[in-house]
Amino acid sequence: MNTSTEYQGDAPGSANAATGVAPNRTLLSVLEALRLIGRGKKIVFRTTALFTAVALAVALIKPSTYTASTLILPPQQSIGGAGGSLAGLGALASFAGPGLGVKNSDEMYASLLVSESVLDGLINHFDLKTRYRADTMQDARTQLMKRLMVVADKKSGLLTLKIEDRDPVFAADMANEVVPEFRRLLDRVAVTEAQQRRRFLEERVAGTRAQIADAEMHLRSAQATSGLLSIDAQTQAAIRQAAELRAEIVAVQVRMESMSAFATSENPVMQRSAAELAGLRQKLSELESGTDSSAPVAASDAKGLDNVRAYRDLRYQEAMLDTLTKQVELARIDEAKEGPLVQTIDSARPPEKKSGPKRLLIVLGGLLAGFFVGALAALLSQGDLVGPYTESLGRVREAWSLSRKRSQ
Template structure:
């Protein structure tokens, strides 16, 4: 028990000596500690005061929840947007897709040009300006609410609000352009088909008038009784739906429900036409001239039916073209913030003060250790060897 008590006493004595040595070291280097800490603090105060105030403006938007037109339906299935979203590979949700749109090169270039950011940021290239813009604008989707927040930083609070709101405006323009582009393509396609059918209809009417004059018969009465009129209308419906299928193939795949519906209707119409024309129509007329008149009349009715359907589809495409793009709602419009967001001057000064205090303490302990080592012969010898090892003079 006596030996154990003696050991514990020695340990406590060593600890007390260490604490005393620590206090002595701090006391001997107190001037250095105060000077270094004060210097760091003073520099931090100057730097914090020189840093400009940065204001953060925030806007919140709700991306489109559903599409409003045939063109927008194509957007929903990424038919028209897939090319633009190429830079956004790996997108897992619609929110991330809209974030990628706002970070796309085309949209950012438009913002840079409208706000003259290259001059404001004093950058040499558009690439440098885009990088600076991305550093100053934070776009983040909220997984729970589905909303997207846009935070813009700038020295001018008014400009920060303008920068945040312009991202929403440019996204709205981009989505509208994509939707209108698809509607334009469909409208132009139907315009071409209408012109083509009008020419064929004029030729069919001319051919029918000639055949009717040569046959000398009331073709319409014969056709009404024989059922060729119904056959002509079916042919017209089939041809019109084939045109629709051709138009939809530009922005929809074979798995699209509308494409599958049209395919089913075409199959049913063709089956109905085969049943109707078996043993009826042209074969029941008496002379070749009358048969030619019947065929010419049927061609006229086919072209008329096609023209009617094409005009309806053309009007629908024009309506889609006149509509706005997907509805993008801005819940909170960014306004000029009244208070700065950064720099946090107090935090900068405190961090610098603690950093200076830590470095000064470390320096004090090192100096104390070196000074004590020089007081012994072994320590002096080690210092000489250390100096010689690190000396470049041989």
């Protein structure tokens, strides 16, 4: 009787009869998976081809997009004569968070370029609600933000604005229109800041004039009481100089108060102003101590001293009025001027090459996704793999079924 036996291979994990060495279980599992996938290679090929065809169709259907860019030089930091308003940037810089020196000016301008004021101006100018088929302004802003990007170069301080659109000419027009919208925003905020500063100074001028009237009445009363109608020229010169120093101190304080809206104590201009203020106070202290020691009026003559003090207060208020009046005029000039200067280094031109979509990446992604899905489908289609787990899979299906019945 002729008998034959068919070699089935070593059981997974068993020792090889010839070598006595147990094979690697992980390697066997990988090889077994590859064998099962090979048995279902038709499923893999069909699934991969289907996914690749769909990805190719999507890549071909998606319209080409173009990105236009413009290079912008934001306003430079320069201290103006009207109390250091930084060319009207005090109110703008308050939008940024705390930091060192001027508070994140690059990030501040980048944020202002994509502010609602600028976006709304673009939407209205180009009728983007219709172009993007948006029902509301918020939807149009969302669609526009997906196509707009601002990149700040911290080394050069330049801003690069990029806008994407299907039409290269339209993309370039939009990128170039951002700068005028940005300028209008800066003009509006700068005028508002100058108006606030002018009103503040005008209030100080009105208060100083009232104090001058009180000082004049006090001086007349002191002259009538003491009988001294005049003060010697040396004392008058010292008092006038002290009054001018006090007025300069107040001017520096007003300037530092205006700068505090956009600069911290680490800002070089703030540090110079602080040093200037300390020097003026030191000079005033020395001058007043020298005046008191060399005053021709006897210390015991209280009426004479009251006359000198009244004259000193009057001269101080007059110097203050002169200084504040000049600052009011400078604030009015700033109010009439345009906002901070925004310069366009490179205007946007219609791009010649498309920026998207990345069709090759879309096709490769579809191919890889199809292969993995096909391989998984090939594995699950094998009965010898799924069979041992049929009962477990049934329990899982029953557990997740919405109409399942609990087994008693």
